Amino acid sequence: MANFNIDSKKARTYDAIVIGSGISGGWSAKELTEKGLKTLVLERGRDVQHIKDYPTTNMMPWEFEHRERLPKEITDANPIASRCYNFKESSAHFFAKDNEHPYIQEKPFDWIRGYQVGGKSLLWARQTQRWSKYDFEGPSRDKFAVEWPIGYDDIAPWYSHVEKFAGITGNKDGLDTLPDGEFLTPHELNCVEKYFKESVSKQYKDRHIIIGRAAHITDPQQIHLDQGRAKCQHRTMCERGCPFGGYFSSNSSTIPWAMKTGNMTLRPHSVVHSIIYDDKKQKASGVRVIDSNTKEMMEFYADIIFLNAAAINSNLVLLNSTSSRFPNGLGNDSGVLGKYIAFHNYRATVSAEYEGFLDSTEEGRRPNGGYIPRFRNVYKQETDFLRGYAAGFGSDRETYNDRSGLGESLKAGLLKTQYGNWSVGSHMMGETIPKESNYVALDKTQKDPFGMPMLKINVDYDDNDEKMIKDYIEQVSEMFTKAGFKNIRANDNHRNPGNDIHEMGGVRMGKDPKTSMLNKFNQLHACKNVFVTDGACMTSTSTQNPSLTYMALTARAADHAVKEMKAKNL
Amino acid sequence: MERRVALKSMAMAVGAMAGLPAWASGWSKSTLEKGTLLSADQSKILTGMVETIIPKTDTPGAGELGVGGFVQKMVTDCYDSKAQASLKSGISNLDEQSIQRFGKSFADAGKDQRMQLLQDIDKSSDASQKAFLGMVKNLTIQGYMSSEYVMTNLTHYEMIPARYHGCVPVTKG
Ligand SMILES: Cc1cc2nc3c(=O)[nH]c(=O)nc-3n(C[C@H](O)[C@H](O)[C@H](O)COP(=O)(O)OP(=O)(O)OC[C@H]3O[C@@H](n4cnc5c(N)ncnc54)[C@H](O)[C@@H]3O)c2cc1C
Numbered sequence: 001m002a003n004f005n006i007d008s009k010k011a012r013t014y015d016a017i018v019i020g021s022g023i024s025g026g027w028s029a030k031e032l033t034e035k036g037l038k039t040l041v042l043e044r045g046r047d048v049q050h051i052k053d054y055p056t057t058n059m060m061p062w063e064f065e066h067r068e069r070l071p072k073e074i075t076d077a078n079p080i081a082s083r084c085y086n087f088k089e090s091s092a093h094f095f096a097k098d099n100e101h102p103y104i105q106e107k108p109f110d111w112i113r114g115y116q117v118g119g120k121s122l123l124w125a126r127q128t129q130r131w132s133k134y135d136f137e138g139p140s141r142d143k144f145a146v147e148w149p150i151g152y153d154d155i156a157p158w159y160s161h162v163e164k165f166a167g168i169t170g171n172k173d174g175l176d177t178l179p180d181g182e183f184l185t186p187h188e189l190n191c192v193e194k195y196f197k198e199s200v201s202k203q204y205k206d207r208h209i210i211i212g213r214a215a216h217i218t219d220p221q222q223i224h225l226d227q228g229r230a231k232c233q234h235r236t237m238c239e240r241g242c243p244f245g246g247y248f249s250s251n252s253s254t255i256p257w258a259m260k261t262g263n264m265t266l267r268p269h270s271v272v273h274s275i276i277y278d279d280k281k282q283k284a285s286g287v288r289v290i291d292s293n294t295k296e297m298m299e300f301y302a303d304i305i306f307l308n309a310a311a312i313n314s315n316l317v318l319l320n321s322t323s324s325r326f327p328n329g330l331g332n333d334s335g336v337l338g339k340y341i342a343f344h345n346y347r348a349t350v351s352a353e354y355e356g357f358l359d360s361t362e363e364g365r366r367p368n369g370g371y372i373p374r375f376r377n378v379y380k381q382e383t384d385f386l387r388g389y390a391a392g393f394g395s396d397r398e399t400y401n402d403r404s405g406l407g408e409s410l411k412a413g414l415l416k417t418q419y420g421n422w423s424v425g426s427h428m429m430g431e432t433i434p435k436e437s438n439y440v441a442l443d444k445t446q447k448d449p450f451g452m453p454m455l456k457i458n459v460d461y462d463d464n465d466e467k468m469i470k471d472y473i474e475q476v477s478e479m480f481t482k483a484g485f486k487n488i489r490a491n492d493n494h495r496n497p498g499n500d501i502h503e504m505g506g507v508r509m510g511k512d513p514k515t516s517m518l519n520k521f522n523q524l525h526a527c528k529n530v531f532v533t534d535g536a537c538m539t540s541t542s543t544q545n546p547s548l549t550y551m552a553l554t555a556r557a558a559d560h561a562v563k564e565m566k567a568k569n570l
Numbered sequence: 571m572e573r574r575v576a577l578k579s580m581a582m583a584v585g586a587m588a589g590l591p592a593w594a595s596g597w598s599k600s601t602l603e604k605g606t607l608l609s610a611d612q613s614k615i616l617t618g619m620v621e622t623i624i625p626k627t628d629t630p631g632a633g634e635l636g637v638g639g640f641v642q643k644m645v646t647d648c649y650d651s652k653a654q655a656s657l658k659s660g661i662s663n664l665d666e667q668s669i670q671r672f673g674k675s676f677a678d679a680g681k682d683q684r685m686q687l688l689q690d691i692d693k694s695s696d697a698s699q700k701a702f703l704g705m706v707k708n709l710t711i712q713g714y715m716s717s718e719y720v721m722t723n724l725t726h727y728e729m730i731p732a733r734y735h736g737c738v739p740v741t742k743g
């Protein structure tokens with residue numbers, strides 16, 4: 001490593017360092033810079049600036065030379081990314097490529113990553129459901145993981161805080177299993193979805209069908225206009241980056257906002273290698289970074305560090321941050337670092353048809369769908385598996401064109417759209433149980449192209465998941481049958497863990513430093529000026545899409561960090 | 571007001587399209603450099619074939635809309651070597667049939683003669699020729715339906731609907 005003089009060290013010293021610029025890192029950057037901290041945001045990927053760097057966003061369907069399919073050369077080189085439904089010609093440039101970013105699969109695990117400024121916030125499906133008190137209380141009640149150190153009331157104001165800024169559409173449904181938030185005008189359920197909602201509420205007292213809650217601006221408020229964002233135009237091409245800023249991404253929202261404070265320095269192409277622990281001060285003093293262009297190693301310094309590299313990469317950075325005080329990874333006195341990785345289970349789907357409402361159809365496009373909040377094992381244990389599942393639900397009017405024949409008759413058939421039945425479909429979103437045997441670890445010898453130890457992933461489904469899949473299929477099929485849907489088909493697609501892109505844990509929060517890594521404000525128990533607020537911190541996973549909770553936890557932790565800094569406790 | 575903000579960002583977005591950054595075009599660079607699968611003669615036959623499948627009427631047919639090139643591009647870039655071989659051998663078989671029956675290449679055969687040849691493949695028991703026709707037909711339909719001409723003039727594609735209504739009466743039929 002080069003010898004830096006004092007001035008150079010000063011130039012590389014900030015109040016705060018944020019590692020990663022995705023959904024959670026964007027929020028760290030916004031909150032810390034707004035509170036006046038000179039903040040360095042380190043991002044391993046390239047810069048992606050709102051609108052300017054969305055090369056496909058205004059392309060017409062016929063301008064994609066393969067009409068959204070990817071050349072075989074690319075799918076062959078990226079078998080993992082290719083299994084993500086959203087990896088296609090218009091969005092592939094926002095996915096990390098398998099062959100450039102290898103890892104070791106001790107068991108099959110589809111690790112889907114977005115390595116650029118904005119991380120996966122450019123690609124996400126934007127579903128944003130709050131957790132309920134039952135989700136936070138689950139582990140202590142069922143004893144399937146350690147207790148959460150916080151409950152719903154601790155985080156509720158922070159959900160409100162982030163919802164107002166990000167812009168969340170939703171309906172106030174008044175359900176205790178899925179608390180309402182600060183919603184913009186809801187999207188509409190279509191006639192079959194509404195019909196199903198009524199059918200279900202007549203037949204079951206504790207099951208509900210609602211419109212999804214999603215990070216779209218349906219009626220812009222001043223705070224959204226101030227960000228330079230506009231009303232969502234229902235293009236449903238969000239994964240290309242939205243020129244209107246109609247959906248929330250770090251690129252359209254938090255990162256430019258932080259930049260405007262004048263307090264943020266953004267450094268792309270900076271792969272964080274490890275966090276530096278200062279033995280004398282007994283706290284972290286900075287980070288080591290590998291410049292991905294030059295492969296040069298350099299150091300940056302700060303009083304507080306927010307680790308937001310996305311769950312598994314945050315585990316990697318901590319595991320790689322060794323010192324004489326922490327030989328097994330920073331803050332890892334308990335030995336639980338890298339363990340208790342959990343995820344969501346999206347394996348099963350149920351589809352069907354409905355022969356009603358044949359004189360009706362939909363019009364326009366909706367970047368959202370219906371949602372069935374969790375109804376299993378909420379108030380008491382009622383099945384032979386732990387926890388439960390939520391589900392997506394949606395219906396479309398089927399259309400088809402006669403493709404038979406050749407020549408003029410074929411042409412006429414193609415241009416005459418005919419209506420079929422309504423098709424209905426649902427997919428499960430199951431909670432998996434955090435287990436010690438689901439872990440990530442560093443390989444002792446092999447390095448990746450950036451000089452980081454290769455990460456090994458060892459994560460799998462278990463018997464609880466299989467039982468849950470069976471129950472989901474039975475229950476949804478029953479609800480469909482009662483609604484008079486026909487031709488009900490259930491499917492278990494046996495996808496690999498990871499493909500749901502909701503991996504969590506490894507640096508879990510908890511009350512007891514002997515069994516957890518982080519305290520109730522996401523600080524490492526053993527190194528208080530390091531905060532981990534992405535999915536790595538999750539003690540359990542619940543059934544909701546997780547990112548809204550990462551945002552709320554991040555804003556809450558940043559608020560605490562600045563208070564503690566001012567009180568000279570860090 | 572909102573509309574103005576939206577239009578402004580659109581304009582900015584269009585401006586930004588002028589030069590694609592290297593990382594974005596990198597995806598297709600290697601495939602663009604690749605040679606084409608078919609010879610010039612074979613390409614002509616393919617164009618005749620897609621035009622027979624979806625012919626010119628009072629609107630352009632698939633040949634005129636460049637769908638032959640699309641079919642070839644898809645098979646070259648996105649399909650495996652088996653499908654590529656099937657496209658090549660299918661085309662030469664089709665041409666042989668044409669010469670045998672009508673004394674001229676498929677490229678020079680008349681409209682009805684071409685149609686007869688394709689219909690015969692459709693009815694025949696030759697599984698590999700049928701698979702060839704099926705692949706070309708599917709890709710022709712895809713290329714035609716997603717062509718600029720059809721999406722703009724016939725199916726009226728909307729890039730930016732700016733609305734969703736969950737229940738409207740079926741009108742077109
Ligand atoms: C197709 C798809 C659909 C999804 N749908 C939903 C949904 O509907 N709802 C939902 O809640 N979630 C959804 N998600 C998941 C959501 O995107 C993630 O939960 C969220 O982005 C996680 O935020 P994060 O900040 O932890 O990580 P990211 O947003 O991934 O950001 C992490 C950043 O850290 C950078 N980084 C990593 N390692 C280093 C390092 N060593 N040094 C420097 N930088 C580093 C990465 O390059 C990246 O930019 C979806 C994801 C995908 C891909």
Ligand code: SF4
Binds near residue numbers: 244
């Ligand atoms: S649906 Fe809305 S957010 Fe998505 S691309 Fe369209 S306008 Fe943008």
